[in-house]
Amino acid sequence: MEELEKENILTRKYFYPLINDYDCYKDKYDSKDTPVAKKISDNVLTVPMYADLSLEDVDRICDIILKEG
Numbered sequence: 001m002e003e004l005e006k007e008n009i010l011t012r013k014y015f016y017p018l019i020n021d022y023d024c025y026k027d028k029y030d031s032k033d034t035p036v037a038k039k040i041s042d043n044v045l046t047v048p049m050y051a052d053l054s055l056e057d058v059d060r061i062c063d064i065i066l067k068e069g
């Protein structure tokens with residue numbers, strides 16, 4: 001996320017916050033009981049995706065991700 005941001009490519013967490021952590025569920029469900037969902041919530045990013053996104057930009061985003069991975 002930080003490397004993409006350095007290149008002015010904005011991302012955001014996709015499944016965040018985890019529903020278990022919403023105020024209305026906090027006292028009823030604990031995110032520790034759903035470790036896979038918690039990991040996904042903490043780690044999955046949304047990268048830019050829209051109809052006018054050029055293939056050049058897609059390649060640039062992929063190159064940055066592959067370089068850091």
